[in-house]
Amino acid sequence: MTKRDLLGLIGKSAGATAMYMAMTELGQAQASPFKGPIKLDGDPKGTSVLILGAGVAGMTAALELSRAGYKVQVLEFNNRIGGRSMTIKGGDTFTELGGATQTCQFAPGNYINPGPWRIPWHHHGLMHYCRELGVQLETFQQMNYNAYIHNTKAFGGKPQRYGAVQSDYYGHVAELLAKATRQDALGDAITREDGEILLESLRSWGALDKNMRYVKGNESSDRRGWVKGPGGGLTAEPIPSDPMDMHTVLQSGMWRAIGGNISLDHQQAIFQPVGGMENVAKGFARAAGHLVRLNSKVTAIKQDASGVTADYIDTKTGQKLTAKADWCVCAIPLTILSQIPMNVSPELDAAIRAVPYSPSVKVGLEFKRRFWEEDEQIFGGITSTDLPNAQISYPSYGYHSKGPGVLLGAYTGGAYSYELTTLPPAERIQKVLEWGSQIHPQYKDEFMNGVVVSWHRMPFIQGCFGMWNAQNRADHYKNLCQIDGRIVLAGEHASYVGGWQEGGITSALDAIGRLHQRVVAG
Amino acid sequence: MTKRDLLGLIGKSAGATAMYMAMTELGQAQASPFKGPIKLDGDPKGTSVLILGAGVAGMTAALELSRAGYKVQVLEFNNRIGGRSMTIKGGDTFTELGGATQTCQFAPGNYINPGPWRIPWHHHGLMHYCRELGVQLETFQQMNYNAYIHNTKAFGGKPQRYGAVQSDYYGHVAELLAKATRQDALGDAITREDGEILLESLRSWGALDKNMRYVKGNESSDRRGWVKGPGGGLTAEPIPSDPMDMHTVLQSGMWRAIGGNISLDHQQAIFQPVGGMENVAKGFARAAGHLVRLNSKVTAIKQDASGVTADYIDTKTGQKLTAKADWCVCAIPLTILSQIPMNVSPELDAAIRAVPYSPSVKVGLEFKRRFWEEDEQIFGGITSTDLPNAQISYPSYGYHSKGPGVLLGAYTGGAYSYELTTLPPAERIQKVLEWGSQIHPQYKDEFMNGVVVSWHRMPFIQGCFGMWNAQNRADHYKNLCQIDGRIVLAGEHASYVGGWQEGGITSALDAIGRLHQRVVAG
Missing domain, CATH: 3.90.660.10 (Polyamine Oxidase; Chain A, domain 2)
Known part of the structure; x- marks a missing residue:
């Protein structure tokens, strides 16, 4: 099968992948607005909530709603708590x-x-x-x-050490900018006084020598590594290594590895x-595992003025069962949810189907x-x-x-x-x-x-994570997150932190906060 | 007491401090030439070695010499093994x-x-x-x-997050160099083709926007952090933060913190x-602690054609004792050694006194x-x-x-x-x-x-580590490390990796390697 055939098979989702990649480059998949433990003040007056899915989103909702006084039941397809958060x-x-x-x-x-x-x-x-x-x-x-950077098309396929590549890229960037600064080529982009400080900073950061050059010597080897490092006794003197020239660094494409390591999600x-990672799930299980029914495959979700019901099958016994509650927090991945009959608004239904994984x-x-x-x-x-x-x-x-x-x-x-x-x-x-x-x-x-x-x-998810892009975000995101009758969705797919547990947790907290407001106001 | 008075007190060693600082900037205090376990082949024929000091240098010598078949005794001043390697x-x-x-x-x-x-x-x-x-x-x-960078003279003394400072410095460096590149201001320093790749790399590394500017937006916030990070549900959309301008970054001096974090000794x-850290000493103690006599203060070291003797006092009992061996590996810090009578060559004697701590x-x-x-x-x-x-x-x-x-x-x-x-x-x-x-x-x-x-x-060291500079290194380093009659020195002070345990270990291995050659040849 060729890559072209595969792209045919993949259809829409390959386009979305590309879009998601573009999106993460635009920084859409970062940090968290979490500001401390959620406070659900006010009496839920015996209100019951059915939670579907015992991943981190479902378990966050279960833990906090039960603490706030709700009657909570969680249905989970797998034989364990945690969903994708597993080991x-x-x-x-x-x-x-x-x-x-x-x-x-x-x-x-x-x-x-x-x-x-x-x-x-x-x-x-x-x-x-x-x-x-x-x-x-x-x-x-x-x-x-x-660790290495490896590129089949550079250095004859021989992997290079990350530190040497980064050092050489930084060193040459510093040298080039120093040259431009000293030749007054930056125009009014920088004052003469700041230019002097800039030069000092470039020498320090870029490991330049006293002539503002990034060349073989103690300065550059103190970043990229030595041929023979300094040691003790009479065999102690170090031997500096040869930096790559900038042409080699640029042509290798290995500089691409640097940006990913300094982005917010990957910073120390x-x-x-x-x-x-299963210990996160085990932590939730210790706190709220008693609320979870495992091996429970949801087959239909219905809502009306009086509440929500979920039909499910016990996958061990084959028994058909139904759970009922006043409200439902549905943390089932969209890949699966789109296969389950559910009476929701056309807007939510469209949103559920709009997000490829x-x-x-x-x-x-x-x-x-x-x-x-x-x-x-x-x-x-x-x-x-x-x-x-x-x-x-x-x-x-x-x-x-x-x-x-x-x-x-x-x-x-x-x-x-x-x-x-x-x-x-x-x-x-x-x-x-x-x-x-x-x-x-x-x-x-x-x-x-x-x-x-x-x-x-993987049967319980059939995908890795929801892929948003600017277009489906604009068209469907709010509809996906709105409370629809008595149902509200939660999970990383209902967040701006796609593919991270933080997305699941913050979406669950946002969803139950809004649900609780409805309940105490109602 | 003013700083001026203090500088008077400190005298020579303050000058040396400044020189050491210059030296570490020159990368003299890095890596190691260690290439695997030492091999001391050949029969030492019952030769005895007295080792003075049970820090990591002395313990390395003790462990390897005893394995090679030498009779080893170690005298240690403290009531524990490890020297400065302690907790x-x-x-x-x-x-x-x-x-x-x-x-x-x-x-x-x-x-x-x-x-x-x-x-x-x-x-x-x-x-x-x-x-x-x-x-x-x-x-x-x-x-x-x-973590923070704090400068009493910048931002009214308010600490700044390291990541924001580094991101802003990188972003502006990238923007300035991109500008120079696009204006053909780099001359023949770079070809046009490499210039195109350079621009692409600067955008990726520096988090520049599509106009090659480092400005408020998703790109820069994905590095420096957001005002409000992305989250889940209906409160999910992130709010970008405002980068500092380059003038502020440069004037703050906070860019100085970056170089130290990417130098070889501080790299991940x-x-x-x-x-x-005491577990390093405990490891050595498990392997070779039985060779060590604690609470033993060396008061004199003498050598002649027949061997080496060390007079010492048991600091618990006050008893005066003498140890004798064919050879001596002396791993006593120079601060202390310079106070102990010892008959060595004028060259070694001068070297011992030439290294301030x-x-x-x-x-x-x-x-x-x-x-x-x-x-x-x-x-x-x-x-x-x-x-x-x-x-x-x-x-x-x-x-x-x-x-x-x-x-x-x-x-x-x-x-x-x-x-x-x-x-x-x-x-x-x-x-x-x-x-x-x-x-x-x-x-x-x-x-x-x-x-x-x-x-x-601290009584057992009276300093922190030996400070070499270009001048005393040229005049005294080899003399310090040469075998002098039947005595050879070891420790971080006898290395190019001053102030690190690696200097002590590699100096000990180098010293016992040379000692062993003498013994098997003799």
Whole structure:
């Protein structure tokens, strides 16, 4: 199957992917307006709320509504709480659409977070619940100067260290701007006095020498690394390394990797739960798990003047059941919700169908040893590549562990995800091994086993996250979020923080705040 | 006492401080040439080595020489192994020169590393021993975009977030260079084709808008942060923030903070031992602690054709003793060694006296709660200030802990260290509280207790680290490191990685490698 055929298959959603990419470049998928714990003052007078879906949005709504005095019941399709916020460890089994079943073979202590995997410091809602629910955090190593940038079309496919590329780009930018400044080429863009400070700053930031040049020497090696670093005794003197020239840096395209590392969602400090992202779900489960009925597949949602009912099937027993409440917070992903009969307004119905979902594939690979640490001194962080696997992320936990190690071997989206998923799981992993071994030749000898999560094949979601763009946002976003009769939607798809747990949490808080106002006013 | 008086007191070493600062700017204090475990092949035939000082240099020598078959004895002044590589926790007591005793009051789990506190990924020697000795590592949060830069002379003394300053500096640098590029002002410094790529890269890296301007909007807010971040539901739309103009950024001087965060010694990945730096010493103690005699103050070192003797006093009993061996690896700091009679060549004697030591003061402060996390969303990282405390570093462990928290309230050097240390410890802490409360007003209500380590007052070292400059390096470094008869020196002072444990380790390995060659050849 060619990429052209695939694009045909993908249809509308590929366009949306491109639009989403453009959108994230425009910074639409950032921070949070969370300002502290929600206050739902006023008596709900015995009002009941049915919550559909026990991901972080549903669980946030369940926890806060039950605290405010509502009667809450949550229906969850899966056999666990958390939705996409999950962790795969040795012994875990899952079956995707089409029937392929995988059982994870990882050694004890190893894991992969196939869904959300990072918590930026400014995701205040999620950070709040981590603190409140006792979810222990550790630093996620996002930027590692000793990880690689890999481009099949540059340096003969030989990966380069991130730090060397960034240093050389910064150094040459500084040198060029210094030259323009000294030649008074900036015109009235800067005063002469500021120009003097600018030059001083460029020398400091860009590691320029006393002639304002970015050249081989102690200054540049103190950023990009040495050929032989300084040491002790009589073998101590360091040997500087040769910077790349600006033509090489620009032509390599590797400067593209820098922007992503300094964007708000990837800036230090950024965290992961100790032991896996599932600990967020476990925290919610400790606080509100008693409100959740698992293995409950919703088949129809009806509302009228007296309340909301949801028909559902117990997936273990096949029993058909119905839940009823005064209101409904529906946190079912739009991919699934669009397949469930539900009497809502034409506007909400149109909105539900207007948001395509990103496909995404994540692959966890277990190797006999942490060769990336032992051989290449890469402790955590991310290697980026133009190969379809896109990223290799090294574990930010258990540094120096001597047993088998697990890394994220691919985090890919768009057309590649569909292409990869036409193959059986074992062959997807084989592809990812072929790509990765171009960066780490050790893959071939050290590989033990792997697990692949293709989000558009996961039965409970059938996609990775909702993809908004300027057009469907303008046409449908408000309609998606408005309370429709007795139903209100929540989830990352009902937010400006798409694909992040923070979107689910802040959308749930916004939805229940409005619901509560209706209830206490009514 | 005025600063002028102090400079008079400090004399020669203040000049050396300035020179060291210039030297570190020149990148003399970086990485490591460590290339893997040392191999000492060949039979030492029962040769004995006396090692003086059980810091990381002495312990490295002890461990490897004993493995190679040498008879090893280590004499250590302190009642513990590790030297400057230590951790202060609740209940720890220490007495400085002059007699002032402090007992640390920190709550269980809190600590401060008053000496080395960071392990860069490229300190390969130390990383090797951490792995081998089972010293568990976690990420040290060096750069935190949400920590502050504080300058009493800018923004009316109001601290600014690091990320906003860096984003604005980068954005304006990108805009200025883009302007020069588009006006063909760079001349032959860049080809037209590269110029096109440069513009594309500047837009991506600098977060410029479609007109190549760094202005208020989604692009810049995605770097510097939003007024109101994006969220969920109907309160979701983000509000962009206003960047500072370039004049403000340049005049503030805050751009100075950027270079230090991207220098090789401070680049991610960078680590700390879980539970405190003392775990490095504990690792060495597990492996070679049986070779160490504690509480042993060396009073004289003599060598002749038959071997080396060290006179020492047991500081617990007052007993005078003598140790004897074929060779001596002397890892006593130069500050102390220069006070001990020792018959060495005039060249080594001169070298020992040629290296002044940096004074440094570190202050640990315990507060009732982690207000920096709760109120200001600062999780680890470092705030820099032009006040004498210089740095405030927030703990990179136990995020979200609800009990008392400890931060590093000052890490200051040079003249300030002497000035501060003219005061009794409690008053030093009071000064640090006054400075810090200009950045964190919570200091006043939340302070519980503190501990101050003034390295030039610590009896076992009387300084912080050896300060080399181009002149004394040229005149004395080789003489300091040469084997002198039967004595060879080791320690960070005998390295190009001054003030870092890596200097001590690599100098010890270099020294014992040369010693071993003599022994097997002899």
